Amino acid sequence: MKVHLIRTIDFTDSHFDNVYNLLSAYPGAIEFIQGSIVTLPSPNGEKVFPKPENFEKQEKFEVSDYNMVSFFKSDENVKRNYVKPVFPYKKSYYEWNIFFDVINNYRKSYNIDENDLVFLLTNEYNEKNWFAFIDDAFKNIFVHTDDWPWFFGMNTDIRFPISYEVASWILRSLLYRNQSEIIENIHPTSLGCVNDFCQNKKEIILKMRTADVCEECLKLIERRDLPPHYLNQLFNIIDGIRSNLMFRKRVGVVFKDSRIRIDLQAKKIYLIDFGNLAVRLNPKEISLFLLFLKYPEGIALNSLSDYHNELLNFYHQVSGRDSLIEMNNTIYLLANYLEGELNTTISRIKNKFKIELGESMAKNYFIQLLPSGVHGIPLGRELVVVENHNK
Ligand SMILES: [Zn+2]
Structure with a gap:
């Protein structure tokens, strides 16, 4: 299976490289491909988060509410560093369908195989303030790349949570059959399972630290007969991210240097034990x-x-x-x-x-x-x- 990663320009080149390097550090049947930059049309409107509680919430979504509207205009995106929001916080946002339309256009222009997955990594806000979601064709996924420092702390290495989102959405695309199944099966109360919904977005910390799969989800994985070589690779990524998150917490208590690999052609130094950070x-x-x-x-x-x-x-x-x-x-x-x-x-x-x-x-x-x-x-x-x- 091929998984293409594409981005909007606000998600920087170096973060993009690092997410790709981290995911590719766990080789297997799933092949990650670094795609190019896509441009979004104008945002659909502005969203106001009066208080942090609103900002930290993924809003409710019913599959039936989903209306198919899309319109294209050109827009200038700018590079920015993370600045903590001040409340009331106002952000322009996109309807999910705009993201999915942009991905579909990319698929057409680059002749992407219909069985491949394409992930759009973007700092732009989405209508329901979700971390990520998949389209009804079950092949296109957007991942919100901004605000990770708000949840994990200002010094967070954001490629870990972003790569975790990518891996867990590949898993969901294999495990479920459509959007409704996801909405029905994802856990409304956090269990520390990869399929926790985390309506309160802060609970994502628990999910990533445990990097576990609950009994119920394991049974479903078994029933649906997912290809074991895909599962192995995905759990290697998820476990790798967990141990890195834990490792970073322990730095200062147990300090260990990473091995480095110097690639003279690429002119990059890879820190092997820090998830191939370049x-x-x-x-x-x-x-x-x-x-x-x-x-x-x-x-x-x-x-x-x-x-x-x-x-x-x-x-x-x-x-x-x-x-x-x-x-x-x-x-x-x-x-x-x-x-x-x-x-x-x-x-x-x-x-x-x-x-x-x-x-x-x-x-x-x-x-x-x-x-x-x-x-x-x-x-x-x-x-x-x-x-x-x-x-
Ligand atoms: Zn579960």
């Missing part, structure tokens, strides 16, 4: 990073020009440039302690790790002053794998 470095940054990895005892910054040739060699491998003179000049500037280029590059690398991992978890991965008085990367080298597909 840190993207540019060729200069990755060359410097590789040099410091090679010398666990560290290098004094003012002697970096002694390592010119090694640095040039790394840069040659990753930059994709041809002119030796230009490459030589770039590395000359980088390795020259007096030029300022070195410090800028070191601090960019540091910031990239901090943005992805947060202050406390990032501390061993970037180039920093070691207790010995020279610069280095504290990470245990047994945790490092370098991958070069060209070789």
Whole structure:
């Protein structure tokens, strides 16, 4: 089965990449495909949440209320960072059908197989304020990607709850036959089951922390004879997310660094044990990073020009440039302690790790002053794998 992930532009490129990497870290018969950006028409109107209680509620939905209205206009979407809502909170919203129409158009333009699932990941609000829902054809799903920090805390790594939603909706698409069956069977009272409805949205924390399936749902899975290889993969994802959520809670008590895999072609560093979270470095940054990895005892910054040739060699491998003179000049500037280029590059690398991992978890991965008085990367080298597909 193929599962296509598409997004609106407000759900950023790096979050999108990270959700895809996390889901793909659990290989199996379900293949995830990273699709492109889609544009929504104008919103259907504005929704007002007078108080947090309204904002934290998924509204009631009867399948029969569902009217098929859709209209298309062009709209500008903007990138934004999470800002906590202030109440009364006013948001423009979309009817679910608009999301599903946009997905159907995408299916047509990209010739997506009718058996494939397509997920639209979007920060835009939906009419009933739901985390996610599936269309009546049972192949198109939207997932709300905003506001996770409101429920899980400001430092939440949002790719975990978003990936959980994707996995649990794949499961539901296999388990149930239509929208009415979902509405009838989903648990109105939270049991810590993957099929809890969570009308009070805060209860989603319980569902994701337990990552369990109740007796009743297990029986249904058995009766409906779901393909075991799909189930295995989906439960691997769901369990993986749970252990990561728990792991993050325990950080500080039990601290353990992740293994890293450096992909020289993609110029990304994957943190294997943090669900393949990716840190993207540019060729200069990755060359410097590789040099410091090679010398666990560290290098004094003012002697970096002694390592010119090694640095040039790394840069040659990753930059994709041809002119030796230009490459030589770039590395000359980088390795020259007096030029300022070195410090800028070191601090960019540091910031990239901090943005992805947060202050406390990032501390061993970037180039920093070691207790010995020279610069280095504290990470245990047994945790490092370098991958070069060209070789
Ligand atoms: Zn259940």
